[in-house]
Amino acid sequence: MKIRPFPAVVSLVTALAFLFGGWFLYQWLDVKQPVAELLDGEKHINRYDITVTPAGVTVELDVAPDFSLTRDYLVLMERIRDESGEQNVTLSLLDKPNADLQTTWHDLYFIVAEGIANKEYSAMVERLKAQSLEKDVDLQVAMDENFLYVWLREKHAENESLFRAMPLEQNRSEVYADA
Numbered sequence: 208m209k210i211r212p213f214p215a216v217v218s219l220v221t222a223l224a225f226l227f228g229g230w231f232l233y234q235w236l237d238v239k240q241p242v243a244e245l246l247d248g249e250k251h252i253n254r255y256d257i258t259v260t261p262a263g264v265t266v267e268l269d270v271a272p273d274f275s276l277t278r279d280y281l282v283l284m285e286r287i288r289d290e291s292g293e294q295n296v297t298l299s300l301l302d303k304p305n306a307d308l309q310t311t312w313h314d315l316y317f318i319v320a321e322g323i324a325n326k327e328y329s330a331m332v333e334r335l336k337a338q339s340l341e342k343d344v345d346l347q348v349a350m351d352e353n354f355l356y357v358w359l360r361e362k363h364a365e366n367e368s369l370f371r372a373m374p375l376e377q378n379r380s381e382v383y384a385d386a
Contacts, residue, residue, distance in 0.1 A: 263295030
């Protein structure tokens with residue numbers, strides 16, 4: 208029996224078109240579209256970028272100055288999980304750190320790392336708040352079951368901020384190049 212190349216190629220192309228077309232259709236209709244509608248309705252979000260992969264959903268946000276980690280971030284993370292149907296959701300804030308914010312983060316990193324290593328989260332938050340920060344830096348800290356989120360912002364500069372998500376499990380902890 209001889210395999211004819213033209214029907215075999217047409218069958219292969221058709222099968223691949225259905226498989227990949229189905230993935231892109233699912234990605235758009237069931238994940239990206241509902242998340243985009245949710246984010247469009249949020250008053251604290253200026254811009255966003257949604258990336259969907261088989262591993263999960265990643266959303267990068269450019270937020271307004273009145274955005275809060277505790278009031279808005281954690282709630283938004285849960286709502287995106289519900290809308291997308293994905294459990295692995297990564298929500299990051301677009302940051303543009305300047306030298307002062309980097310220096311402040313370097314000063315605070317050891318408190319954060321020690322608090323995570325010793326699992327003393329309440330004491331860590333108290334030490335972070337007691338740490339003398341520069342006058343123009345606003346510190347916000349939030350935590351869920353997997354990560355500790357730290358957000359530093361310049362009070363008088365709308366675009367200058369630094370966002371870090373630190374894993375609470377020590378074997379997943381990373382040392383950042385700029386830490």
